[in-house]
Amino acid sequence: RGTAQxxxxxxxxxxxxxxxxxxxxxxxxxxKKLENLYAQAEIDPAGDDSLFHSRVWCLMKRYKMLxxxxxxxxQSENFGLHAALPRKAFELLNRKFHVSFECFASPFNCxxxxxxxxxxxxxxxxxxxxxxxxxxPKSGSFQANPPFSEEVMLxxxxxxxxxxxxxxxxxMFVVFIPDWQxxxxxRYPPSCGNHxxxxxxxxxxxxxxxx
Numbered sequence: 001r002g003t004a005q006x007x008x009x010x011x012x013x014x015x016x017x018x019x020x021x022x023x024x025x026x027x028x029x030x031x032k033k034l035e036n037l038y039a040q041a042e043i044d045p046a047g048d049d050s051l052f053h054s055r056v057w058c059l060m061k062r063y064k065m066l067x068x069x070x071x072x073x074x075q076s077e078n079f080g081l082h083a084a085l086p087r088k089a090f091e092l093l094n095r096k097f098h099v100s101f102e103c104f105a106s107p108f109n110c111x112x113x114x115x116x117x118x119x120x121x122x123x124x125x126x127x128x129x130x131x132x133x134x135x136x137p138k139s140g141s142f143q144a145n146p147p148f149s150e151e152v153m154l155x156x157x158x159x160x161x162x163x164x165x166x167x168x169x170x171x172m173f174v175v176f177i178p179d180w181q182x183x184x185x186x187r188y189p190p191s192c193g194n195h196x197x198x199x200x201x202x203x204x205x206x207x208x209x210x211x
Contacts, residue, residue, distance in 0.1 A: 003050040004057040017057045024060040030108065031056070037126040040113050044125075055125045059107060062119055084109055085145060085176065093143055093174055103132045103144035103156070103173070112143075133159055139169035145176040153177055 004019040008028065015031040017024050026034075034056055038044070044051055090111040093099035105115035107126035116132040117123040129135060132144075133155065146156050160173050 004053040005050075006053045006056075017053050017060070019054065019057045022057075022061075024057055024064070026056070026060060034059070034107055034126055037107055037110075037113060041125055041127050055122065059122050059126065062122055063106065063108065066118070085111075085143075087111070090143070093141075097141045097172065097174060099141045099143045099174060101140065101142050103135070103142050104146045132156065136163060137171060138167045139171050141172045141174070143174050143176075148178050 004017050006015055006017045008015055013028055015026050015028050017026070035052070038052055038055070090099075100112050100114060102110055102112055102115040104117075105111075106117050106119075107123055107128070110117075110127070113127050115128060116130060116135050117128040118131070120128050120130040124130070144156060144160075146153050156175075160175075164171055
């Protein structure tokens with residue numbers, strides 16, 4: 001079966017992880033982020049480096065295959081990976097709404113150390129709590145920036161409505177979706193109406209944040 005081995009480039013900017021005859025490369029800063037997430041997840045208290053490297057290799061391989069399979073679909077306006085939010089947006093969400101959990105993220109692009117993701121079997125080693133559609137919080141504030149697929153966004157909205165209807169506690173989702181000009185589905189399911197908050201603006205005039 002073997003184990004994965006990690007090595008650094010001469011400049012120290014890239015890390016290469018090799019398993020058998022396959023090598024995956026990653027920016028050192030991203031590798032360090034994965035290292036921190038792995039430690040915080042506390043799944044491997046013994047700190048086995050070879051096991052960590054093997055899991056990073058599997059993680060990279062999985063997401064590389066995902067992106068390869070989506071190459072053609074990404075050309076369509078109605079399908080795409082979610083766009084990353086700027087750091088200031090996350091800081092605002094945390095400061096104003098106490099958000100510290102992402103409903104749609106990955107170990108590579110997460111801002112918070114707690115998140116839901118597409119591949120819990122491998123992402124769990126880096127902090128994932130599983131699929132958002134299996135996630136059932138009763139209270140708290142959560143950020144949701146789903147993949148730009150109308151089917152996924154509609155399923156997300158319906159799941160959120162069910163969660164909001166099933167709790168008596170304070171539960172909130174801050175959702176980011178694209179402003180498509182010709183969506184196939186309505187922007188929100190009809191049942192969303194009772195759960196939407198009025199638009200609010202935060203920040204200085206030059207850096208206005210609208211939620």
